[in-house]
Amino acid sequence: MRIREGSMRKKKNTLQNVIVWLIVACTVFPFLYVILGSFQNERTIMVGEVSLLPTNVTLRNYVGLLTSKSGATAFGMNLKNSFIVSLGVAFLSLVIAIFGAYGLSRYQFKGKELIAKGMLFMYVFPTILTIVPIYNVVTQMGLIDTHLGLILVETTLVAPFCTWLLRSFIDAIPREIEDAARVDGANRIQIIVKIILPLCAAGLLAAGMYALIYSWGEYTFSAILLNSSSKKTIPLALAGYMSHTDQQWGRLLAGCSLNFIPLLIIFVPFSKIFLKGFMAGAVKS
Structure with missing residues (x-):
């Protein structure tokens, strides 16, 4: 009985952690996209090719701003x-x-x-x-x-x-x-x-x-x-x-x-x- 309760509690905690991390990811992603996109050129941003590991990094947007x-x-x-x-x-x-x-x-x-x-x-x-x-x-x-x-x-x-x-x-x-x-x-x-x-x-x-x-x-x-x-x-x-x-x-x-x-x-x-x-x-x- 105790083993079953411990297993259920572990599954519940795992589910709660997954939900929390999903909420964190949904909250952080827009900010991360904005920051990474600011170092990309107009074409990359327009076609939606902004990635977590940008290749063509540029400061042109900040300089122009x-x-x-x-x-x-x-x-x-x-x-x-x-x-x-x-x-x-x-x-x-x-x-x-x-x-x-x-x-x-x-x-x-x-x-x-x-x-x-x-x-x-x-x-x-x-x-x-x-x-x-x-x-x-x-x-x-x-x-x-x-x-x-x-x-x-x-x-x-x-x-x-x-x-x-x-x-x-x-x-x-x-x-x-x-x-x-x-x-x-x-x-x-x-x-x-x-x-x-x-x-x-x-x-x-x-x-x-x-x-x-x-x-x-x-x-x-x-x-x-x-x-x-x-x-x-x-x-x-x-x-x-x-x-x-x-x-x-x-x-x-x-x-x-x-x-x-x-x-x-x-x-x-x-x-x-x-x-x-x-x-x-x-x-x-």
Whole structure:
């Protein structure tokens, strides 16, 4: 009986490992194809002959991408724009989320739980439904074709989730710590800055990286709100390589490969803390 149970358990573990590796392969393959394809010429990419062991390796796609100065293909300028927008969204989202989460956690008022659940319920609806009203509001504010307008729009999409995530961390902090600080003369801002923020550092990192990654790859509102070539972010620049008359697959794959690098530099060193904070926030909620 024990032998049979051990055999069944072994088969089950083997099946689970196979499924996991298949999922990993399906996830990694697109990234690997993009990186390998970026070192191939246009013909090889067009006919689908990109292989794991490329023979005709070339840097022509990267050279053409980084030396081009024409409009939306100025990659360095687009990279700078993406940093401006993404860092702006991450910073503004965290500021809003910190005070919003603290208010939902520490203050008692009518409709508090309805607001908290509503922040998540809004993600049920596709963001494309909000394009027209958001465009009208941004136009009336005079922020069309500005980074500030895009930052404000993306922040409204990211801040609710960041608030929900941080609230779970603040809920886990004992109120007695704040009471002791208040007895020592600390005001509300000092309590938040010197006590709450250090104790939920993992949650702050998770929320900030979520906002950064979302903004870095956001395309829809960027395409609608930004018109000038000098204001476009990397997703818009990459889309510019594909048109009805000209398809530059090599430069597109090279641009996608370079687009991964900033996110990897930011994510890899803090990946364990990020995942720990993300999962902890979900479990606590």
